Amino acid sequence: MKWIWIVGGTLVLIVAIIAIVGGMLPQSHHATRKARFRQPPERIYAILAGPPDWRSGLKASGALPDGKWWEQDSHGQKITFELAEDRPPSRRVVHIADKGLPFGGTWTFEIAPEAAGSIVRITEDGEIYNVIFRFVARFFMGYTSSIEGYLRDLGRKFGESIQIEA
Secondary structure (H helix, E strand, C coil): CHHHHHHHHHHHHHHHHHHHHHHHCCCEEEEEEEEEECCCHHHHHHHHHCCCCCCCCEEEEEECHHHCEEEEECCCCEEEEEEEEEECCCEEEEEECCCCCCEEEEEEEEEEEECCEEEEEEEEEEEECCHHHHHHHHHHHCCCHHHHHHHHHHHHHCCCCCCEEC
16 A cells, blocks of 8 residues: 555656646747758748648648648547648748647748759647646657658658658
């Protein structure tokens, strides 16, 4: 019985420390990464604006009224998005439209032409409201892991090996 109290108390203490540290971290973050592709901006933009069936970890997606859409990840979580800005073929800003999530924010896609193709920069301006998620994002996942995965998936879509840069 004593061991149960010790283990239980230790777990409560660990969760409390994680919550305290998470609460001390800023709610907002800014993260950006870029990669070069051998594709023209128009081709990259068409893929980004089209169905997201090329992305790993995405189980399903669908259109909603008012130009919004939803995406469901491989863990079953559905998120609703809306287009905040659209300037083909150079810029696209996507906003998380769900208000009840423990996170939110925007992703800005900038596509710049260069001699060999294009540079794609993705910038995340996010907020993490839940202090436990904030701790996990900062110390375990990193703020750029989703961006880097997105860029790698885009490279796979085009059959290209890419280098991700800050």
